[in-house]
Amino acid sequence: MTPITEVAGRRLALSNLEKVLYPATGFTKGELLHYYATIADALLPHLRNRPVSFLRYPDGPDGQVFFTKNVPPGTPDWVTTAEVPRTEGPARMVLVQDLPSLMWAANLVTEFHTHQWVAGDPGAADRIVFDLDPGAPADVVDCCRVALWLRERLAADGIESYAKTSGSKGLHLLAAVRPTPSDQVSDYAKSLAVEAERAMPKLVLHRMTRSLRPGKVFVDWSQNAARKTTATPYTLRARSEPTVSAPVTWSEVEACGAPAQLTFRAADIAPRVQDYGDLLAPLLDTDAAGSLP
Structure with a gap:
């Protein structure tokens, strides 16, 4: 049975928690989900409003690795999506706006990749x-x-x-x-x-x-x-x-x-965030942004 977990009021099915994703260290899917939950406060501001491409590796790095840019099948209706322009016509991509959508995406076992622009102002x-x-x-x-x-x-x-x-x-x-x-x-x-x-x-x-x-x-x-x-x-x-x-x-x-x-x-990241805070927080300060010459 897939355990159903409640995350900030959203019901989530988190699957295969014992599955070893990184055989070299024995790091499991449960540990991956725990990592993302622990680091969410630092990570989410860098994801917010940025359409996400998922590099998925559901069977670990030695299994099949594939890019998902469009909204994956089975995405819950409470996950925010945005229309983005593509050369072949508009497409819909996921926006990871909050902890429930982060945990839903992490359950797919994914690297998060983002554009250098925000939804609503592509390009x-x-x-x-x-x-x-x-x-x-x-x-x-x-x-x-x-x-x-x-x-x-x-x-x-x-x-x-x-x-x-x-x-x-x-x-x-x-x-x-x-x-x-x-x-x-x-x-x-x-x-x-x-x-x-x-x-x-x-x-x-x-x-x-x-x-x-x-x-x-x-x-x-x-x-x-x-x-x-x-x-x-x-x-x-x-x-x-x-x-x-x-x-x-x-x-x-x-x-x-x-x-x-x-x-x-x-395992190194939560202690670093505790010591340093988010070292990339200045990227989120629009008033401090530079102008290209």
Whole structure:
């Protein structure tokens, strides 16, 4: 029998709680749901009003992994949805607005991925993102060097940036901007990626070309395109262990000497939020958003 749980007045069927999702550590679906419930206060503001793409891995990272952009079949009628434009015509996507809808979505076993714009104003980005992706033997330590360069460069344009781990191999750099057409944000992000490559030609790459990737950090500026999404802060990732896309301090970025120093698992996050609060809370302050030059 599937246990029915009440979450903030909504009845939810939470299934397969004993199922091991991460065999490397024995982390179960029950632990995944517990993680999301515990971290909801920090996570929900970063999901609110942003159409969500789900990267689902119901049988763990070694099973089938698939993207769900449209509202999944069987979605309860109390889960908020929004119409979003697509090249092939309008579609409906889920908005995770509250704890019940977060727990419903988490029960599907999912990574949360969000656009850089909010529902109701698609294509007007209020965030800029750089995905720093290392090609082996480069690693997150190299990403940190690139992140520090980009932080200074953005600051020169009056834009304050914040970092989080990707939850995989790399680092994400985020900044709040006044709503700006996504293509303009993409152009600006690309120009900075090109500048970074000029400044650090042995380390940085602004093009995706696979053959050039080994030993370099690819500064992926393309996730600023209106149709693209990026892993949401605090989402678990479908990796061998339950790693999280975790906000980090700039002093942690500066001090990073080994990848293990910037690898955070589910159990690490609640204590970090207790110590630091939400390190990405400034992204939610529209008054502090920068303007693109």
